[in-house]
Amino acid sequence: MINWTLYKRGIQRSWKMLLIFAAVITMYFTVIVSMFDPALGSALNEFAKAMPELMAIVGMNPASAELVSFMEAYFYGFIMLVFPMLFCILSANKLIARHVDRGSMTYLLSAPVKRETVAFTQMKVMVTGLFAQVLYATMLGIVNCEISFPGELDIEKFILLNIGVLCLQLFIGGICFLCSCIFNDIKYACRCRCRNPCDRIYYSDDGKCRRKTGKRKIRYILHPV
């Protein structure tokens, strides 16, 4: 259920994006880990007690002064949620919906490769990307903490935390990929993922703001029209 040629191409295409994300994650990890200080942790706790809303906005809900909970609060509340999710949205789009939207799916299907194989291969590209990100973050975290604060990090707990993140991201990725497969147009695929009330409002030709009514036809991407 995998076509290695297509898989390799998918990886080649996501390589740059992964590299950028890795760079951002590296920067955050290194800077923030170096700021860890049990005393500072309690100071931030004080800060959070004073202004809980402000801290919640940036996803920083401090727990205890342990290094794992410090990491959890400062990376896994925001950075490690947003970046893999961005990767999911972008790559799910690129892997299926874009091919259908542009028409290059014709070439992928005019070969002795099953639809299932095409879909599963593309899905594996996305999953590989997610794995790579979380694995990288895990290793980076461990190495960073061991260098700066040897013995402080509860490695077992930290790995468990990363597995949790991976599961969550796989779930999000699944939704993204499903949307990418179901809708035959990028704008619908994106819209479904990024649903918010404004989506249903659009501007018609006469410049008036209208609410979208009527049923939208959903066609299955794998039976393109």
Add this chain to the structure above:
Amino acid sequence: MGVCEIQSLTRDYGNGRGVFNLSFWINQGEVFGFLGPNGAGKTTTIRHMMGFLKPEKGYCTIGVKDSWKDRADIQKTLGYIPGEMVFFDDMTGTEFLSFMSKYRKTKSNGRTKELCDRFELDPRSKLKKMSKGMKQKVGIVAAFMHDPEVLILDEPTSGLDPLMQNRFIELVLEEKAKGKTILMFSHIFEEVERTCDRVAIIRNGRLAALDAVETLKAAQVKKFVITLENEDAAAAFAEEGLRISGVTHNQVTVIVQNNIKELISVMNRYPVISIITPNQSLEEIFMQYYGGDRS
């Protein structure tokens, strides 16, 4: 029993668009032309044959396999030129061709170079930067390089210059000589006329005619625009008893059906300067074939 068979294929897109109750078959080693004006349902038919679309009613088979259910199987020995060339833009032509052959898992790749040479194609530039004609050539090479048994060609010569069009027709004739089955979809009668054994004409999603190309040609009425030295000669020429559809100044438009010799003998006696045969549109041919009945 043919290599390809289409049986009461129906897909209704509403507003009279789509294909309706289409049935025909194609024999082994035959070049089959499929003519139709834009929006007649050519591409829809191809999509069914390629297994991209599931028929609402009826079925398509290629080599006894069902186009929809056994698509991946059929594609092993199928070559396809899409009507619109959309590639993966970031690749160069060479990368694309090698990607396709690896993706298809074809063993031999011997034809690629020969085909590129034949069409004078240098596939090393980026696909995004290629002109329409070059893209078309890449598409042709991609369709023929794995030496398929059945070829489905959707307007294969669009974007090619006349020289390349001729080379393409030579290629099709060579493949035909090798016993390949070829389906050519087009809206240009001349293209189909030179290669095909049988021709189907589709109109508004329905099969309007299916006949040997000779029969269609015999029924075809040819128009000649003959320019003479002066207006008097033209007037006299028009009186010669040929079917004349119009006289303007020194030009006479003659309609000929199976009596070309008569025209030649008449022309011998007049000071003819030039003869032009205007290209006939598909609609004209169609109307002649049906005696102008368009219902």
